[in-house]
Structures are given as C-alpha cells and as structure tokens.
Amino acid sequence: QVQLQQWGAGLLKPSETLSLTCAVYGGSFSGYSWSWIRQPPGKGLEWIGEISQSGSISYNPSLKSRVTISVDTSKNQFYLRVNSVTAADTAVYYCAAGGNYWGQGTLVTVSS
Amino acid sequence: QSALTQPRSVSGSPGQSVIISCTGTSSDVGGYNYVSWFQHHPGKAPKLMIYDVSERPSGVPDRFSGSKSGNTASLTISGLQTEDEADYYCCSFAGSFWLFGGGTKLTVL
Numbered sequence: 463q464v465q466l467q468q469w470g471a472g473l474l475k476p477s478e479t480l481s482l483t484c485a486v487y488g489g490s491f492s493g494y495s496w497s498w499i500r501q502p503p504g505k506g507l508e509w510i511g512e513i514s515q516s517g518s519i520s521y522n523p524s525l526k527s528r529v530t531i532s533v534d535t536s537k538n539q540f541y542l543r544v545n546s547v548t549a550a551d552t553a554v555y556y557c558a559a560g561g562n563y564w565g566q567g568t569l570v571t572v573s574s
Numbered sequence: 575q576s577a578l579t580q581p582r583s584v585s586g587s588p589g590q591s592v593i594i595s596c597t598g599t600s601s602d603v604g605g606y607n608y609v610s611w612f613q614h615h616p617g618k619a620p621k622l623m624i625y626d627v628s629e630r631p632s633g634v635p636d637r638f639s640g641s642k643s644g645n646t647a648s649l650t651i652s653g654l655q656t657e658d659e660a661d662y663y664c665c666s667f668a669g670s671f672w673l674f675g676g677g678t679k680l681t682v683l
Contacts, residue, residue, distance in 0.1 A: 506677040507663050520671055564619035
C-alpha cells in the first residue's frame with residue numbers, strides 16, 4: 463500500500479519560492495506517475511505537473527514558467543518548487559501517485 | 575487552456591441515479607480515452623473513482639460508472655447513498671498535460 467506524506471512551508475510572502483516535499487512509502491517510483499495538484503480556497507482542483515513513469519516531466523502550461531518538479535529516487539521523494547509566488551498561489555497543495563494515492567494536503571498561504 | 579465544463583451542482587434522493595457531465599474539446603476529452611473522475615469530500619484528499627473513461631479502481635462500488643461520447647464524458651452514480659454527497663471532478667489528458675473540470679457539487683436530498 464503506497465502512502466504519501468508531504469511537507470513544506472505554509473506561509474510565504476509575495477515573490478518568495480514555494481517548496482514542498484512528498485515522501486513515498488511502500489511503493490516504487492517506477493510504478494506510478496507522480497503529480498502535484500492544488501486547490502485554491504473556494505475553487506476547483508488544478509493540475510500543476512507530473513513526473514511520468516518513464517521519468518519525463520510535464521507542466522500545466524499556465525504555470526510552466528514558474529514551476530519545477532524534481533525527484534530523488536534514492537530518498538523516495540519528489541518535490542515542487544514554485545517561484546515568485548503571489549496571492550493567487552494560495553491553495554491546498556496535494557501530491558499524488560497515479561491518481562490512486564494522495565498526500566494529506568498542505569495549505570500554503572501567500573500574504574504580505 | 576480552459577477547465578473542462580461541469581454543471582456546478584446536481585442533486586438526487588437516496589436510491590436514485592444521477593449523471594454528471596464533463597464537456598471538453600477534441601483536444602482533450604474527445605481526443606483521448608484518458609478521462610478520470612475524482613470524489614472530493616471537503617477537508618480530505620480526493621479519491622479516484624473512475625479512470626480511462628470507464629474503469630473502476632479496486633474498492634470502488636459498481637454503482638459508479640463512466641462513459642464518453644464525443645467531447646463529453648459522464649459519471650453515473652446509481653443507487654445514491656448519503657455518503658456520496660461530495661464534490662466530483664473530471665480530469666482529462668490534453669496531449670501534454672492534464673485538465674480538470676470545474677467540479678460538481680452532488681447533494682443527496
């Protein structure tokens with residue numbers, strides 16, 4: 463049974479960098495795609511990007527210029543960085559494995 | 575890119591059936607058989623209910639079914655139960671990225 467645990471800073475100022483880590487327990491990196499999804503307050507889900515089973519990385523075109531997703535297979539972890547955050551990046555951020563398994567979610571608030 | 579179009583809300587009584595639609599374009603829903611549906615209870619992580627248009631993950635009741643016609647995918651929930659009350663999101667592959675619908679709030683009256 464795959465379990466995901468995520469963590470990162472919950473309060474950021476505008477222009478700072480959002481950094482989140484998602485640790486994978488009980489699964490192999492080769493078995494799933496690894497995604498980041500977010501939900502702004504009162505709004506719907508938004509796909510941010512993913513690392514596919516083959517290792518290729520794809521991003522939401524609307525966020526691509528500010529987002530980096532990376533992986534460290536030796537630690538069974540993958541990461542999200544979003545540069546130059548604004549209030550519009552305030553959201554609950556989720557990591558997910560193949561859509562089947564999800565992290566607990568991290569509320570990230572951007573406020574001056 | 576715009577979000578896929580879903581009705582903002584649907585409702586039904588226990589035991590009834592409801593259908594939630596998800597309309598996209600030939601570049602996403604219509605172009606690939608990669609449509610998923612997620613159930614989301616507020617404060618919890620989303621749960622995968624349907625993938626690849628009509629496949630059910632292990633453990634998902636067969637009351638949940640998915641289909642697609644042209645650029646519109648549908649989630650049918652039969653035999654509604656009170657615990658089905660939640661937000662539902664469709665998600666489609668769009669060539670090089672994935673696109674979510676705006677979400678539908680299901681109320682079980």
